[in-house]
Amino acid sequence: MFNKTQRTIASHSWGNLSSSRKILIVSALFLGVFVSYKLWQEYQIYVVNQINTTAGSGIEADITWQDDADDEDGFVVERKENGDFVVVARLNPNVISYTDSNLVAETTYCYRIGAFNQAGTAYSQEYCIDTSNASDTSNETDNASNITLPPMMGSATISGQFIAKPDVIELAGRELYSFKSDTTYNGDFSKDDVENIEYTIQDGNLSYQDSALFTFQEQGSDIDSGYVSMRYNESNSMSFSLNGNGDSQVASLYMSVGVWSSEPTAFLITAGDTSELISIPKGYTWHYLKIDIAFDQLVNVKINPVGDFGGYSALGVAGVVLNKKSIPSFASLSNISLSDRANIDVSNVKYMTSDFISGNEHLSNGEVIAIDYQGTAKYRDKTYSFIDNGSVVATGYTGMGWNEDNVISIDLKNSSEQIVSTSLFLKAGAWIDGQAQLQLLINGETHPIELSRGRTWFYIRVDFEFLGDAHIDIKPVDNIGSYSQIMFAGLTMQ
The missing domain is CATH 2.60.40.10 (Immunoglobulins)
Known part of the structure; x- marks a missing residue:
């Protein structure tokens, strides 16, 4: 079992070291010499x-x-x-x-x-x-060094274990990418993808093995089997991308490795900026592994042998199984009330205020990803009170003028399979004769909020339910001056 995380140590002289020297370095790493970046530092x-x-x-x-x-x-x-x-x-x-x-x-x-x-x-x-x-297309360079940067990637963790010879792997509806056939099975299971498969072979040839070893089944029926193999030489490697959609996902990589030598050996696997040096227990035999990579956004994965060994020595990759089903996004408006109250009871619900005060996190699977004010916004510590079991835990709202360019944007996520009920709390008033309107968009679907008369304040509560991702925009219609405002106090989820 291996589950420790270490950072990749780059060395320009690695290729000049002898195999025995490299093995000593590998052994030292496994004895506990780990180097990592600072856990807390200035950001750029x-x-x-x-x-x-x-x-x-x-x-x-x-x-x-x-x-x-x-x-x-x-x-x-x-x-x-x-x-x-x-x-x-x-x-x-x-x-x-x-x-x-x-x-x-x-x-x-x-x-x-x-x-x-x-x-x-x-x-x-x-x-x-x-x-x-602004009409110029941007470069993709660091402003200080003017050096082109690689694509930004999400974080990942690596864990896994040596397993028995895997004659059969039952998918049970999960998504599989097979390296041997370059095919995806059960592609509707997840929104995540396995992409950009590349092999770098400078010693020997890449071998596609149609073998009963690593047989993937769906409800007892074989759908694919075999693996792709390369010689165990550090000049050889393979890489692929795990393209995440923002939800947590675990990809299981199935592979084999064998070194025909009595010397201690290892290979390196890198996912994003996380690396794991995996020691091979003994030589002159085959070993099988299931390596789990937890990720949520784009991460690049690379597998590289350490050292050069002959004989039957080889490293093989069979496939990647995505284990978590993607939740389809769904959002439905339940109710809009124009006669709510300034006191918001949050005793039994998760909440977040307009100035990012939150509480009762354990009471909902919903997450607030971002609250964004497009335009000039000002927080005021008055009018609204959030009350938890009789105690005021937060107050105030964030207000914006009645201008059609001003937008309150909210991004929510619910990665569970249970619907989350959400309420938004707003106050609005337009200083005109007659009616005024706010525009509410939930995942792109427009819901007008009609204010029946002008020169008065309305306490508004918007109730809706959602799964997956929910994006909400709230903005005034037309430009109205004087005291006219739209104010956002916060939200609750349960």
Whole structure:
């Protein structure tokens, strides 16, 4: 069994070392000499990408950063306004990008990223973007070094075990990618994919083995069998991508390895920025492995022998099984009330306020991925109260003027198979004679909210249910001045 995580140690002189020297290094690693990056350090913004969107949508800034920590509770995106940084979005752990929308041309916007946990907040350097050249397509380079960066990837963990000779592997509806046949089975099981399969062979040939070893079955019927094999030489390797959709997923890689030598040996497997050096228990025999890779976004996987061995020595890969079924996204509006209250009872529900105060996390499978204010927003500590078993646990709302370019955006996720009931709490008023309207979009479906009269305040509660992902936009219709505002207090989930 192996389950420790270590970072890849790059060495320009590795190829010049003798096999015996490499084996000593491998053995030392297994005796506990592990090197890792800092768990908590300053973050840097690596890419700011300006693009023009479709007509009427304004300018967007795509901000990307690298997650160098293992222990953040989340990220905040802050934009400088009137000389001070204000929070424009709060994001979950391991998120590495954010899009700031509806920016104005001929304007300079400055950002910083904060990674926070109970120890405090670690901020990136300030990064400013000038929208004067927004029509230019962005480069994909680091602003400091001007070196092209690789695609940003999600994090991954590696664990696994040596297993008995796997004559039969029952899929039970799970998705399989077979390396031998380059075919995907049960592709509807998951939204995740196995892609970009590559083999680097500089010693010997790649061998496709049609063998009863590694036979994959569906309800007792064989659907594929065999594996792809390469000589056990460090100049040979294979790689592939696990393309995640944001939900947690576990991919099981089935493989075989054998070294015809009495010397201690190992091979290296890398997933994203995580590596595992796997010691081969003994020589002159075949070993079989099931390696589990937990991931949620795009990760690149590479398998590389360590050392050069002859005879029958080889490393083989059979297939990857995706173990978690993707939950289809579903969202349905239940009710819109225009006569709610300023006191919000959160005694038996999970909640989050407009300024990111949360509680009762265990009471719902729903997650708040982001709350975003597109336009000028201001938090005020008044009007609304969140009450948990008789105690006020939070107050206030975040308000925006009645302008059709102002948008309150909320992203939610429910990775379980149980529907989550959600309520949004808003206050709105338009200082005009007659009716006014808000536009509510839930996963792209429009639901108008009609305010029956002007010059008055409405306390609004929006109830809906969802599975998978839910994206909500709330914005005013038309531009109305004076006291007219739309205010967001927070949400509950159960």
